Amino acid sequence: MDVLADPIQRAFLGVERSVSGQRWVSRLDQAGQNRALAISQVHGYSELIARVLAGRGVGLDDAAAFLEPTLRALMPDPDTLTDGRKAAERLADAIRRREKVVIFGDYDVDGAASSALMARFLRHFDITAEIYIPDRIFEGYGPNPQAIDQLIDRGSELIVTVDCGSTSHEALAVAAERRTDVVVIDHHQVGSVLPPCHALVNPNREDDLSGQGHLCAAGVVYLVLVNTLRVLRLRGDPRAASFDLLSLLDLVALATVCDVVPLKGLNRAYVVKGLLAARHMGNAGLAALLRKAAIGGPVTPYHLGFLLGPRINAGGRIGDAALGSRLLTLDDAAAAEAIASELDELNRDRQAMEAAMLAEAEAEVLAEYGTGEGAS
Structure with a gap:
């Protein structure tokens, strides 16, 4: 069965259990799934690329311009x-x-x-x-x-x-x-x-x-x-x-x-x-x-x-x-x-100044609240 067509029954990318113990599922609703499938079939993009485009709200007619934008197509009068x-x-x-x-x-x-x-x-x-x-x-x-x-x-x-x-x-x-x-x-x-x-x-x-x-x-x-x-x-x-x-x-x-x-x-x-x-x-x-x-x-x-x-x-x-x-x-x-x-x-001077300010802020926090060890 196609992953695009049935994301609920199958784990996304086949990941039943991730490193954190979670099952991967698609975030796209049915309308998003349909849009991804259409983008993949019409434009010949891979399923993953089609999913990313659909997830970002890119429509079928806008997919090519999104991936290969041109001034001619996108510049307004x-x-x-x-x-x-x-x-x-x-x-x-x-x-x-x-x-x-x-x-x-x-x-x-x-x-x-x-x-x-x-x-x-x-x-x-x-x-x-x-x-x-x-x-x-x-x-x-x-x-x-x-x-x-x-x-x-x-x-x-x-x-x-x-x-x-x-x-x-x-x-x-x-x-x-x-x-x-x-x-x-x-x-x-x-x-x-x-x-x-x-x-x-x-x-x-x-x-x-x-x-x-x-x-x-x-x-x-x-x-x-x-x-x-x-x-x-x-x-x-x-x-x-x-x-x-x-x-x-x-x-x-x-x-x-x-x-x-x-x-x-x-x-x-x-x-x-x-x-x-x-x-x-x-x-x-x-x-x-x-x-x-x-x-x-x-x-x-x-x-x-x-x-x-x-x-x-x-x-x-x-x-x-x-x-x-x-x-x-x-x-x-x-x-x-x-x-x-x-x-x-x-x-470089700016980076040094920011590092010094961060160290000073951290020192003030530690002096005020300690390391937090033993806190309930």
Whole structure:
């Protein structure tokens, strides 16, 4: 009798008694069993793979895209993002006018990758954008009025916030009062009252129907850049045809894994295709950091999340918050090597500090409660 067809009468994988003495049984209900059987028969996958897919709620029609995700199949029309076209047209205007653009990012991996994405894109169109990352301790998260004032005083004509800005009402009001456009590209939860800005692209805003709320900020930035490239092509900018947007997917994959967003839909294509881009070592900063982490073999999600991510985050936690974004924008191998070394050292310092704090906490617990031996 087929295991898929009759999981109750037969032990799963034939395990009547495990090491812990338990009989293995299928967790799938009858509907799940039927779905697994259909996936196995239609797509030719093994029974185990079909069970895993069914257990994760993957339907028959979605199984192939789940296992072999492609941008072509999973990427939505960027215009479905509320304010998506408005943001793209404003960025295209800044490129045409050669405006001074400032990218205001967050101090984590998603913020660093999002900032680098935007900066690399603008650089292709001869716009050298400044990246501003606030200090975690002294400025906190997101735009603040003082920083916005300073950026405008220095001549900023367009401010693009990435991975932040959706709830920065006071700071963005300063920009509005000073007649400086702000484009917000974010993914964090946002209230019903939106901050004053030229455009707010956030799939988690209440009036966004794109269905892309699972994306990290870098994933949203990428969609905005796809749209901007389309606008520039429609406007006849010859430089648009020569830009390889796919080469930036390594940054999107890095942010997607490190921000621990759900690996479903477009995120799966971002990671799969981004890993291919990362393995080409086209980003000098990422390549330098990979060498510092002593990663051997092809880049995997584990490498992104547990080896590269902590090193980039270390700058924002105990060093210069802008180190990560600066590293990811570099093309100069020597400069990238220097920053990668600094981040590697900061990460070792962070690990030592965490170990010391853990030892101190354990000592305090033992001093207060003892070892617990003899307790009833």
